[in-house]
Amino acid sequence: MMDKNARDLFGYVEKLREALASPHLAEFDTIPTEQAKRVALKVAICLGYCRLFGLDPGEDDGVLPVPEAAGAAEALQGLVVETMEMAKEYPERWDHAQCGQEELDLTTDLLQSRMDIHAAQIAIAEANLEAHVFDDPGAEQLDALWKACEERINELDDQLQSPSILELLSTITGTHLLDNWRMLLVEPYSLALPWWLDGTLEQTAARVEAEALATMPGPEEWRRLRRAYVQRGRSLAAKLQQLPAPIAMAAATADVAQAETYMAQWSSPDEDYYARTFVPKVPLQGTLVEIQFVRATDEDVAWELAGKSMKLFGIEATISEAACVSFSLESLIEIARTKPQSELNLQVDGVVWEEWPLKE
């Protein structure tokens, strides 16, 4: 027989066991603290996931007693408010994320929180129904708390489904997360999917992608923008003209010279290759500027360019076996200050490559 809990990939049965072992739950025999209510919520979330994913908690299975369910409902309201706060900050935090993975994790945080709320809802609703049917002491209070919870959750869903947030949440469709949750759900929960799993996010992603493709500038526009930046002084030549005179090695620490750099880059007309170099912000005497040629597809060394002739600012050289060429920084600075702008380019086999705006 297949182990039902082989599907417990997130360890919810173990987490339920741990939560039930918390000494804080004993507080429900008297007056529970906020900490006890949070533990009750954890029990509700784990129990809810067991129901959603068809996991067997074994001897730990059961229904939340009324006091614990009421405590969990109160703590759930707190979690909903916290998630609303997260949702409020989400667009601004997404905009300021440092990389795509961070954006993805901000989105996952919000959806995971909504999924946890969904799981807790199932366990608390189960306890509420049972308390109502058997007219348990405290049933009315639990029902009132449950209704208050549902109202809050509706407010949260309205917020999460506002167009601006929904569009950001839909970025998660680029990963397996939603499919994985759907895959783990068992009946009856897989038959009535919540809004974040019912295809809404996929539809939003498809619409945003279509709109973006229809309205975003094409490669020509990006090229025009790059040229404008370069012409406005974001070029290697312009930067070299502004650099201080190279200093002797003895006058500077190597750290200072090497750590802070400008990155210059050129692309071949067919955009199959890049030439790239890093120039220190504090130039040292005798520094060599190494131009590395790489393939645009995988950024690997463009060995096939070895042996071709190239020119940088008019200085001729041959691309080495390692697809790189070195120039004296002092020579480049000298030429940048004396030659006309039109000659300050990079050429391979006599063809001028397009310079990209210099990066700091």
Add this chain to the structure above:
Amino acid sequence: MSVLHRWDDLSCSPAANLDSDRIVVVVPESGWGHALQKHFLNKREPWKDVFGDELAGLREPSPAESVVNKVLAILREQMEQSLKRPFILAFEIKARQGRAMRRGQHRVVLVLPCGAQAVLGGRKGKYRWLTCYFPNAAVVEDNVAKRWIETARRLVSQYVAFGSFMPPDEKVVFSVRTEFGVEERWKVSFITPELWGFVDLNGKTIWRGRFPSWPEAEKLAHLGAVGGKRRLKRPRLALHADRVKG
């Protein structure tokens, strides 16, 4: 790029496939400022468990250099543990601007023993620190020693399809919309697979979700007092339904 700090010799297992057993990581001012303001000082993220009393120093308008150095030393130690294990997720990205795909870059996501994850960008042994944060899944885990498991599970659930439970083939592309257009991630690689909970099953690598222990993370454990286990009520509705049926 203004540099706040530079680690010239972070120890790294050759199995990490970062082209060197010592890597250089540059911490730019911008990356540090972001991590400080958006994460280290974010009250939701449990950095007190990592930085201890130094966190109070970071809250100062201009943190003292000694405090920053102590925090950097802690982060270095955490990153080295991850690199030496090695316990990282690596992938390459291409960013689409308009209709054109541009610029391949490497990304390395380090799962740290404390449960946070650090993201580096770069290649061939030279990397730039991009950010460092606790995903919410780790934040809600009270057991400090188990936060890394939640972080790892989260990354797996983003990049492994639970239909096959196999790690993505290196040709699989994840197209994720980002602030600057679509970012294509490929060559996604879980290093080292068995440490991520993958097992070899009849020659196939399958994710089973069982993580081997990580002694460095255990050192951070504060398991708390465990009392007698509370029991849930037997579901009377189910019992009642059985009686009616019977």
